[in-house]
Amino acid sequence: MPYIGRFAPSPTGPLHFGSLLTAVASYCDAKANHGKWLVRIEDTDIPRIYPNSENHIRSCIDAFQFEPDAEIICQKDRLEIYAQVLEQLKHLDAIYACQCTRKMLGSNHIYVGTCRDLHLDFNDQAIRLKVADQLICFEDRLQGQQSSNLKHDLGDFVLKRRDGIMSYQLAVVVDDDLQGITHVVRGADLLDNTARQIWLGSLLNYPSLSYMHLPLAMNDQGQKLSKQNLAQALDISKASNLLQQAILALGQPLVELDQPRIMLQQAVQQWDINLIPRGIHLTGTFL
Template sequence: MSEVPRYTGRFAPSPTGPLHFGSLVTALASWCEARAHQGRWLVRIEDTDLPRNQLGAEAEILTQLETYGLIADEPILRQQDRIDLYNHILDDLAAQGDLYGCACSRKQLTGYTAYPNTCRNKKLSLTGHAVRLRVSDDTLCFQDQLQGQVCEDLSKTTGDFVLRRRDGIISYQLAVVVDDYLQGVTHIVRGADLLDNTVRQIWLRQCLRETTSKPIIEPIYAHIPLAMNAQGQKLSKQNLALPLNVKKPVENLQAAFVALGQNAIDASSPEHFLQQAITCWDINRIPRQTQLDGQF
């Protein structure tokens, strides 16, 4: 009889700037859901996109999380330390015939919804070109805990997608799937802005199953609604969302908890707040929508 894997969740920010209120909503939801299941909660720094990384952002993010009492159960994983691993995985996928080199520029692809398979059969080298993963024309579906059933035919929506850019930078899709697999992540609680990445990640995970003898589990997903600003934009670093105030952790934890549909908690410290949050957390109270009501 196979052993049921322990609940393992994660929060995976990119070091492109400090955390904001929307980041806190996501981090708190993933932390509470892990703790409610007596599970592990991991923090991963997703820093493969070097041009977007900001000096000092990682240290600020980790300080913010510590101030808010959101402490990882294991050492922080950084994707930049794993580039050789990702490239090794690419070699395995290439050996299966799943990959090909692509010389198309962004300008050449302007106007296309899905990649038009321009380079699919050209047999270009993987070195010096973008590396794309072949997709099937099957419709893949998954059941999201909050957003319901999601189905997608990748051949029509994205087409063969990039796993390594021409400049050698590993794509988000590859790094996140490999890391979730190797860290034993069983549940992914993240923002609804990443919902349309999920089917690509499910497909990639299916391809990886052919390269390894170690079982690859399919995580359970919950895409939480996004906090929006007064202009109707999601809170983000690109939209200049204000950094989390480290002087008001309890107030901000309370606001994030209530925004997630939970009951208010009276607490004197972040630690006290989180202790109580575990006992009354209910993921089913989170609104079944892609945007939170109100402005933040």
């Protein structure tokens, strides 16, 4: 199958250096494999959308001169599609309504199936996906062999919240299939989401995907760069310098300072995933 990759940021805050690492790696990996690179804005969690984040994402794509191979899509425009997939899962008896609140669940992060056999009405309830007592394994291109038993590690998980918000897990799996994504390149903070997404995709008979989870850039407090940790927003006036830093942080050969488009072309020509640092965290700190 032809390679189709994607960069899928969430507009819950401005893009930061960690976001740039993912954009560069996903872009270079797709282009080095003569594939396509798509951009998707993952904005189903509407209450957490940060003002002007979508505009900042689009400005960064332009400033760093990435060239998506299709129109940028937003998940908030696709809620009806996710609802249709939930109906499909309902017919498969793969989901159920759950009335449990966070207070009721307490600190237990493994859901024990309290509502699985109650046959509650689906209206105004959370919707959970049934998981099985089986091992889900995949070979990550960078992190190696991974395995998880969702029943033991997590339990049945939520696809739609009580307030009507579609979950990241549902939207990302559906959109990856509809967009024909074959390869996922993203941060290692999403590594533990992968088994959930593989399980859901298998229930829907979606094709298997290839995964590569990148090590995370850290701040000087030893925390991963994230919007929650108030990571510094990308300064698009310094696009070429930041791009060079990102390429070097990914272990790739130096590219000459130039227009970002020219630098990306050189980075694609030199791209070698065997040079990307192994592990979950990058050594050093990044602002």
